[in-house]
Amino acid sequence: MAGLDSRSQQLYRRAREVIPGGVNSPVRSYSRYPLFVASAKGSKFKTVDGQEYLDYCMAYGALIDGHAQAEVIDAVEEALEKGSIYGQPTEMEVELAELIASLMPSIQMVRLVNSGTEATMHAIRLARAFSGKKKVLKFEGGFHGSHDSVLVKAGSGATLLGSPSSEGVPSDVAKNTLVSRFNDEKIAGKVIRDHSSELAAVIVEPVLGNIGPVLPKPGFLETLRKITLENEVLLIFDEVITGFRLSIGGAQEYYKIRPDLTILGKVLGGGLPISAFGGRRDVMEKLAPIGPVYQAGTYSGNPVSVSASLAILQSLKKRAGQLYSRLEKMGDVMRRGIGDHLESARITAQVNGVGSMFQLFFTDRPVTDYHSAKSADIRTYEEYFHSLLASRVFVPPSQFETCFLSTAHSEDELDATLDAIGTAVKTLPR
Ligand SMILES: Cc1ncc(COP(=O)(O)O)c(C=O)c1O
Structure with a gap:
């Protein structure tokens, strides 16, 4: 048929023949x-x-000004005319590195790469080399890309040693990744202290974004900063989602914490593939060619992605005064509106979010970490998703993703979306 x-x-159907799973x-x-x-x-x-x-997926958070933003398109067109890649340094790369450093004061030096996965992989290698230690600590529910050291989940029983969360990841690699609980500063503190002699770095999404948005409890990030400093463990903020989204200076500006290293991606590229890792000069100077840590990439710092990045960051910088408070207000409208609809439909669910990030979880438990997020009913979410789809509203298809607002969403569109959400939740099982 x-x-x-x-x-x-x-x-x-065609895609599934030639692309695994068609995607x-x-x-x-x-x-x-x-x-x-x-x-x-x-x-x-x-x-x-x-x-x-x-x-409301916005390419999983990559777009903060909506699709096909004029300034980015113009910059990319202009760059393309001059050649898409040279394999040589350009003036634009220097400008971009200076701009990133000026927007995020914890970043004294920065290296451009092509994806968040690449950036976290290299930052972890760098942290290991700098410290001479080999373990890293991540948090359950935190996502840092799809390379071996971070495709790791909590081990069984009492052990904190990670076990692979994907086939193909050697357990010999996974065991060097410790896994702790987000928002539990006592456990995290103990793990860091107990393992300080072998722990190179703690890597954390300051706001978890990959199980839906989960906010740090007051004091959690501060404790991580304090204990990592006391134990000579590097603190890596994975700001692939929050960088330039929560504020122009990212979550580190929003929560006033200075990490040692930062990972950037998504918004950084204005829709083009580019990512970055940067931070303390003494750490970054360990990178080749001036240091012993090898890291390289044919497409790293290519002029097309760099031109898009410069265009979006310069534009965000100019508008930062109003832009982030406007996005926060829009986020509040959505979070409050969804909460009101849930209440009038007598559906028990949690609404989480900050700034332009939001999501609802179909659970009666406040969502503060991986386990509470996982208590959400994914069948109900699927119904909700399909009901919104029928109203021509696209939210991430998975319960465990974050919805993103952009400056391109109008008030009328938010109102229409809240109406669609109201209709969707009314039909859900109670
Ligand atoms: C926090 C975080 N870190 C790293 C990554 C990996 O980035 P990329 O998909 O560009 O490899 C992602 C992707 O969603 C992410 O959300």
Whole structure:
């Protein structure tokens, strides 16, 4: 019955023959088939079937000014005309590094790479080399890309040693990653102290974004900073989501904590692939060619991505005064509006978020860490997702992802979305 299928369904069938699962990143796979996108502008995307959706996924947080932002397009077009890659340094790279350092004072030196995965991988290697220690500590529910050292979950029983969260990750590698509980400063403190002689770094998303948004409890990040300093363990803030999103200086500015190293990505690229890791000069100077830590990349600092990054950061910097408070207000409107709808539909759920990040969790437990997030009912979320989809509102298909606002979302669109959410929650099982 191919004739009755939508173009998305037809493409999905073709894709599954030649692309594992039909998608190039597993989050894009959901029931019954992913929407295939033809174009996007501002707050909306259009599918290959010509239907328009209001987008609250925003490429998993990469877009803060919406799709196809004019300043980024102009910058990329101008850069492309001059050649897409040289394999030589450019003036733009220097400007971008200076700009990043000026926006995030903890970053004295920065290295550009192409993805968040690459950045955390290299930052961890760098931390190991700098400290001469080999273990790292991450938190349950924290996501730092898809390389071996971070595809690790808590081990069984009382052990804190990580075990692989993906086949193909050697347990010999995973055991060098310790896993602790987000928002539990007592356990984290004890792990850091007990393992300080072998612990190179603590890597943390200051706001967890990859199990839905989970905020740090007051004092949690401060304690991490204090105990890592006392024990000569590097503190790495993975700000791939929060960098330039929570504020122009990221979560470190928002929560007033100075990490040793920072990972940037997503918003940094204005929609193009670029990522970065940077921080203390004495640590960053360990990188090749001036130091013994090897790290390299053909496409690193390519002029197309760098031009997009410069365009978005310069533009955000100019507007930062109003932009972040406006996004925070929009986030409040969504969080409050969703809460009101849940209450009037008598649905028990939690609404989490900060700034332009939000999500609801179908659970009666406050969501403060991985375990409370995982208590959410994913079947109910799936119904909610499909109900919104029917209203042409696209939120992340997984309960354990974050919804993102952009400056391109209008007040009317937020109102219409809240109406759609009201309708969706009314039909959910109580
Ligand atoms: C906090 C965090 N770190 C690292 C990554 C990996 O970044 P990338 O997908 O660019 O490899 C992600 C991706 O979602 C992320 O959210």
